[in-house]
Amino acid sequence: MDDAPLASLSLTHVNYDASDPYAYFCAWLALVPQALCVVYVTLAWSSREAEIVLMFAGQMSCEAFNWGLKRWIKEERPRQMNGRGYGMPSSHAQFVSFFSIYLTLFLLLRHKPHPTETHTPISFSHRFLLSCAALVSAATVAWSRIYLNYHTPKQVLVGCGAGFSCAVVWFGVTEFMRRSGWLAWGLDLVVVRWFRMRDLVVSEDLVDAGWARWEGRRKKRNIRGSKKSS
Template sequence: MDLPGGGHDDHAFLASVSITHVQYDEDDVVALVMAYISLLPIFCLAAYAVLVLFQRDAATIVALAGQLANEAINYALKKLVRQPRPVSALKHGGYGMPSSHAQFTGFLTTYTAIALLTRVTWRQTRWKAGVLAGLATAGILVPVSRVYLRYHTAPQAVVGTVVGVGVALLWHVAVARRILPLPLWVRRHPITTFLLIRDITLVPNWLQVSYDLANRLADQHQKTQ
């Protein structure tokens, strides 16, 4: 901050990027854990970006579009309701109803669970059960972390979760089921082929298929050496 005399104020208030800035009581070990849990949506957005960039899978792109639509709905709801955060909130500014972190996680866990249950068939079902259990745990811990860290009240976190679940169900029924699997003309469209967008919706076990394909190509390459 420049001073009237041309100097510089070294003690000026500096803003932070609030989406990645989580405050907690440094004397509380649980608060530290909750702070990292609270950052889960940020890690998931990074995972979305990596998957879309390197997988080019239509289902992932549709999921990301739904996640962004969910965020837009959260922004609109906050502006409409205009309910403040808890009085004891460490974070100042912005509205608290509904919790964006809880709504993000509600959508992510619900939509992913639907995809696992309807499109993914794994030989070892215990792995699917383990993933579903992990999703359920994340869906609970993220809202709890926002309440524990005093960024939101319990009702704000609950409403955020419920709205996120609702948007995920609506997105699956109204959008994903109507788009996926992609029609042949879409998969063969010049833009789709140029961007290398593929649709693996009908592939029963993409992990196994990609694993077998990679091994087969590697074997063929070694045989030609």
């Protein structure tokens, strides 16, 4: 009996010109959305921060919107590309545009960290530079889709516009949730409290989470050690 034919999981399958080093670099850039999803899930699980969960929810909603747009517009990819599915708008461009724009809005408008006894948060100028780096990185990923001939410039530009619009709208929705008290109400639900969800990253840096407690324990341990040695 013949063996059953094997299928290919093409989630990360990228076609590129092996003789072109720039194409090789662009092929790696194609994995940025998958890498960001891993970052989302990791941060959401480790920090239990509501802002990260909300941002990830908006990101996935943006992806669903892209899925619907592609099947509504039904525009094919460039002829020289053998990729499957429709190409308008570019999902990669839309994904990274949402991420970079929402992150920029958060860092510049919502994130207002307060200094503590053990930590001085990054300044507004540093947050601005971080936002610029995110925007430049997103532009690079979007450009790579054109370089690899997966999308036309128009498809990439529309994807960037859709991602930008989704980010601005979702940022407004989450701001309304905060101001109206819906977020506070949701965080008080039994199920949410069971997952130990919190909303501290707006006023604190993630790097400062638990640091004061760690420093206190370290000092106590050092004090006990010095007493035993004496």
